[in-house]
Amino acid sequence: MRKLQFPVIFALFCGMVACNGKSGNDSTPSSEENIKKEEVKIRKPVDQAGYDVLLQYIANDDTTGLWPVPDQPLPLEGAVLPYNRIVAYYGNLYSKNMGVLGEYPPDEVWRRLDKEVEAWKAADPNTPVLPAIHYIAVVAQGNAMKDGKWRFRMPAHQIDSALAIAKMRKALVFLDVQVGLSTVEEEIPQLEKYLLxxxxxxxxxxxxxxxxxxxxxxxxxxxxAKEINFCSEYLAELVRKNNLPPKILVIHRFTKGMLTNYKDIRLRPEVQIVINMDGFGRPELKYSTYERFIRPKPVQFTGFKLFYKNDVKQFPHHMLAPEELMKLRPRPVYIQYQ
Structure with a gap:
């Protein structure tokens, strides 16, 4: 019986030695080495001084005291904003009426978007420009659908097509959600494999x-705000668990009632929030919307949407140019074209 027990005891002894890091075998990492490897994976906050300089730059000498937003947490390393400006094309591949993504084939989309990217580089040489594809992945519907939620989730192959278009320029991707009578709690988890x-x-x-x-x-x-906080916490959890760079959450707005209790929106190191001015019309109307619903109600960053068709319907038939938007206080860091 002792002979049968010996190999077991020997194995246990060897295991104990290895766990204590005393085996002399360099190929076996110690627990201390494992801890160090884990520490390497943890993203640290960005440099405070450099971040503050860029926040002041996009505040553009704002005198209201609202910008830059005070006491916001430092983002984690790998954050896109405010180190870059994002210039995005918006739409859905099923529809020519929802934006440029559905109007043109991919090569033409990129010919046009490349032109806008270059225009923004020229208007603001201090800020690198990242192109993006902003794809509506859940679309509100004019009928109730089978489940009565008045929304249609795009099939995976369509979302994959949007990702493929973005890959042509190694661009960012935004998946947009119109919940209809559903909820963000129900819809956002459906996109997790992409948000990872x-x-x-x-x-x-x-x-x-x-x-x-x-x-x-x-x-x-x-x-x-509670729905915004659900979305940002959901994204933050993905970032923490999977060692991802910070996520960006874009929220469209062009009226007061579209976003309630904005002061209760929580800012997190893992998520950067953009309130995107989404109204269309002549320049004076768009400026007014920005001044009424975006500038005086600060969250973190701002965006500005431009419409190739709807912005030029009325006199003076003029879509705002990058040089004009650079005069805004604060300067938008996310630009969307529809």
Whole structure:
């Protein structure tokens, strides 16, 4: 019996020696070495001084005291903003009426978007420009659908097509969600396999978030801070668990009621929040919307949407140029073309 027990005891002894790091075998990492490897994976906050300089730059001598947003947490390493400006094309591949992504084949999309990227580089040589594809992955519908949620989730092959278009320029991707009568709690987890990709970010559209059973499109919808906080915490958890660079959360806005209790929105090192001015019309109207609903209601960063068709319908038939938007206080760091 002792002979049968010996190999077991020997194995246990060898295991104990190895665990204590005393075996003399260099190929076996010690527990201390394992801890160091884990520490390497942890993303640290960015440099405070450099970050503050860039925040002051995009504040553009704002005198309200609202910009830059005070007491915001430092983002983790790998953050896109404010180190870059994002210039995105928006739309859905099924529809020519929802934006340029559905109007043109991929090569033409990039010919046009490349031109806009170069225009922004010229208007602001101090800020690198990153192109992006902003794809509507959940689309509000004019009928209830089988589950009564008034929204349609794009099939995986369509989302994959948007990713493939972005890959042509190694661009960022934003997946936009119009919940209809569904909720962000129900819809965002459906996109997790994409949001786990380091270059994929999230957009949510309050316009089509209906709270009282009204079908989308009949009136303007709304999100509350608690729904924004759900989205940002969901993204933050993905970042923490998977060692991802910070995610960006874009929230569209062009009325007061589209976003309630904005002061309760929580900022996190893992997520950067952009409030995107989404209204269309002549320049004076767009400036007014920015001054009423974006500038005086600071969250973290701002964006500005431009419409190739709707912005030029009325006199003076003029879509705002990068040089004009650079005069805004604060300067938008996310630009979206539809």
């Amino acid at each position: 990709m380091p270059h994929v970010h999230l957009g949510i559209d309050p316009e089509f978030s209906m709270k009282d059973g009204t079908p989308p499109g009949k009136k303007i919808g709304t999100y509350d």
